[in-house]
Amino acid sequence: MTTSVDQSALYGPVADDLPAVDELLESLYDVDFPWLREMLEVALGGGGKRMRPAVSLLAGRLGNYDLDLLVPMAASVELLHTATLVHDDVIDMAEERRGRPTAASQFNNAPSVMLGDYMFAHAAEFVARTGNIRVIRNFADTLRVMATGELSQDISAYEYSRDVQRYLDRIYGKTASLFATASEGGAIVCGAPEPHVEAARRYGSQLGMAFQIVDDVLDFSATSEELGKPAGSDLLAGTLTLPALLYMERYPDDNPIRRAFSGVRRRANLQRAIDEIRESGLLEESLETGRRFATEAVEALDALPAGEPRDTFEGLAEFVIERRS
Amino acid sequence: MTTSVDQSALYGPVADDLPAVDELLESLYDVDFPWLREMLEVALGGGGKRMRPAVSLLAGRLGNYDLDLLVPMAASVELLHTATLVHDDVIDMAEERRGRPTAASQFNNAPSVMLGDYMFAHAAEFVARTGNIRVIRNFADTLRVMATGELSQDISAYEYSRDVQRYLDRIYGKTASLFATASEGGAIVCGAPEPHVEAARRYGSQLGMAFQIVDDVLDFSATSEELGKPAGSDLLAGTLTLPALLYMERYPDDNPIRRAFSGVRRRANLQRAIDEIRESGLLEESLETGRRFATEAVEALDALPAGEPRDTFEGLAEFVIERRS
Numbered sequence: 001m002t003t004s005v006d007q008s009a010l011y012g013p014v015a016d017d018l019p020a021v022d023e024l025l026e027s028l029y030d031v032d033f034p035w036l037r038e039m040l041e042v043a044l045g046g047g048g049k050r051m052r053p054a055v056s057l058l059a060g061r062l063g064n065y066d067l068d069l070l071v072p073m074a075a076s077v078e079l080l081h082t083a084t085l086v087h088d089d090v091i092d093m094a095e096e097r098r099g100r101p102t103a104a105s106q107f108n109n110a111p112s113v114m115l116g117d118y119m120f121a122h123a124a125e126f127v128a129r130t131g132n133i134r135v136i137r138n139f140a141d142t143l144r145v146m147a148t149g150e151l152s153q154d155i156s157a158y159e160y161s162r163d164v165q166r167y168l169d170r171i172y173g174k175t176a177s178l179f180a181t182a183s184e185g186g187a188i189v190c191g192a193p194e195p196h197v198e199a200a201r202r203y204g205s206q207l208g209m210a211f212q213i214v215d216d217v218l219d220f221s222a223t224s225e226e227l228g229k230p231a232g233s234d235l236l237a238g239t240l241t242l243p244a245l246l247y248m249e250r251y252p253d254d255n256p257i258r259r260a261f262s263g264v265r266r267r268a269n270l271q272r273a274i275d276e277i278r279e280s281g282l283l284e285e286s287l288e289t290g291r292r293f294a295t296e297a298v299e300a301l302d303a304l305p306a307g308e309p310r311d312t313f314e315g316l317a318e319f320v321i322e323r324r325s
Numbered sequence: 326m327t328t329s330v331d332q333s334a335l336y337g338p339v340a341d342d343l344p345a346v347d348e349l350l351e352s353l354y355d356v357d358f359p360w361l362r363e364m365l366e367v368a369l370g371g372g373g374k375r376m377r378p379a380v381s382l383l384a385g386r387l388g389n390y391d392l393d394l395l396v397p398m399a400a401s402v403e404l405l406h407t408a409t410l411v412h413d414d415v416i417d418m419a420e421e422r423r424g425r426p427t428a429a430s431q432f433n434n435a436p437s438v439m440l441g442d443y444m445f446a447h448a449a450e451f452v453a454r455t456g457n458i459r460v461i462r463n464f465a466d467t468l469r470v471m472a473t474g475e476l477s478q479d480i481s482a483y484e485y486s487r488d489v490q491r492y493l494d495r496i497y498g499k500t501a502s503l504f505a506t507a508s509e510g511g512a513i514v515c516g517a518p519e520p521h522v523e524a525a526r527r528y529g530s531q532l533g534m535a536f537q538i539v540d541d542v543l544d545f546s547a548t549s550e551e552l553g554k555p556a557g558s559d560l561l562a563g564t565l566t567l568p569a570l571l572y573m574e575r576y577p578d579d580n581p582i583r584r585a586f587s588g589v590r591r592r593a594n595l596q597r598a599i600d601e602i603r604e605s606g607l608l609e610e611s612l613e614t615g616r617r618f619a620t621e622a623v624e625a626l627d628a629l630p631a632g633e634p635r636d637t638f639e640g641l642a643e644f645v646i647e648r649r650s
Contacts, residue, residue, distance in 0.1 A: 116438075137450070
């Protein structure tokens with residue numbers, strides 16, 4: 001489960017401006033349908049870290065820090081992120097139904113699809129408020145990359161002919177592309193110099209890669225209480241993340257995942273794989289890959305002047321690696 | 326089933342440019358996943374009339390007709406329309422649309438949600454290509470209105486405390502808003518004078534209203550073969566369109582719809598209502614409302630000079646009312 005973070009320590013010079021982003025997001029609650037308001041509050045209010053908006057605001061400090069442009073920019077990325085999660089829920093529900101469709105779960109799909117669309121619409125409206133075509137095009141492109149990422153993730157479920165490179169491509173689409181757009185977008189709308197825009201994009205991209213890898217490691221290592229779902233839930237759902245891929249590389253000929261995916265005692269074999277992965281050095285090895293991306297994120301900052309926002313960006317890269325939930 | 330129309334007669338001076346819109350739409354087929362290509366072909370290839378793109382192109386003739394801007398504009402509205410249909414089919418769990426199996430029924434819900442998102446993303450990317458902030462903001466706003474319309478339609482299913490005004494609001498959100506944006510957008514990107522832009526918007530909006538009302542009448546009056554779904558399918562799905570609302574107004578105290586919606590012999594009562602509506606004068610009365618909107622669409626053209634595109638716009642308004650499928 002996402003814990004709220006100490007935003008003022010983590011986001012330094014922009015922490016005080018994040019409530020304005022929340023306020024804009026909360027303007028969505030002003031709808032005629034009480035049940036929609038309730039769904040929005042669940043989707044948007046759930047103690048998220050607001051890391052993407054924070055990155056946008058921080059990057060805005062590379063130029064002429066203008067909250068009139070940055071707040072809609074930051075809100076648009078957070079909303080795009082949340083809309084994607086809402087649609088992922090529909091997709092996950094479909095997974096649960098596999099082989100056992102129930103009327104109730106099908107009925108519940110409809111509001112989630114519509115809620116996600118409603119959020120996409122507002123995200124598009126927010127980014128359009130920046131009045132910046134380059135940012136808008138990036139946003140549309142990110143939406144496309146994310147949707148393609150969703151697609152490739154879904155069909156890869158229960159396929160094990162996957163390798164690490166394809167995993168990295170997948171998490172770029174799923175997570176890093178939006179971090180990159182959040183960061184680059186903040187710099188662009190504030191008119192930062194082009195080398196700083198490029199540094200912001202690179203930083204966001206590599207930070208997002210590190211963030212997702214750590215997320216995928218935590219899915220194995222954290223306790224069920226911390227996660228709010230069973231440890232190893234990705235693998236149980238048929239999704240191979242980095243630790244599982246490294247495990248399959250280590251035992252290429254025969255292993256419990258391979259046996260599970262060919263239909264043999266699925267649940268028991270997957271649980272055995274989860275236990276073995278947790279006890280192996282593979283989580284540490286995965287984290288090492290995450291650390292490499294965080295290091296690249298920090299290296300991208302070399303193009304920026306000393307001081308803020310560089311210092312806070314550096315601290316954020318460290319936090320992403322060190323976090324435990 | 327939607328028959329393809331004689332585009333050169335119907336769309337006059339822009340008929341020859343519609344294939345360029347199709348070509349841009351078909352560029353989406355160029356994806357790594359054969360199954361996604363297949364889904365896109367089902368969703369996009371199914372013999373649509375391409376009326377929204379045609380309206381966009383026609384409106385472009387009010388200014389400096391520029392296909393580099395108009396083709397992405399027109400493709401974006403068609404794609405937004407189709408993406409909405411894909412998600413609607415998940416929501417409605419529709420088995421068929423335009424006489425062909427829907428993406429949602431052929432594939433699982435999950436890929437259909439993702440397919441719709443993928444199409445939204447490309448629609449956003451296409452409209453961003455116009456480089457015109459006003460058009461982009463209209464587009465985002467239309468997406469929002471359409472998503473809200475979806476929401477209000479869904480919760481209104483099986484509620485009968487609905488009146489004609491709320492129906493009209495609903496079809497504005499569902500259909501007319503996008504026709505308005507298609508038409509206005511074509512005029513804007515080609516730099517038409519402001520009074521012509523406003524006329525184009527008004528024309529599109531009222532044309533869309535007429536179009537949807539006729540669609541809702543055809544759902545009752547056309548044969549199952551023409552529709553590719555059972556006659557009265559809207560009512561069977563619990564959606565009250567204009568003919569059903571007029572029927573409820575005529576028999577306010579007790580009627581088969583009211584009985585069905587309170588759970589009494591649902592299917593039999595709805596079928597009886599469908600039969601009675603088909604034999605009543607209510608379909609004609611509904612068409613009369615549709616005709617009023619078509620007349621208003623034509624009246625909006627008074628602001629435009631004689632000749633093209635005004636003549637084709639007029640013919641299109643007539644076609645929308647006269648069509649039988």
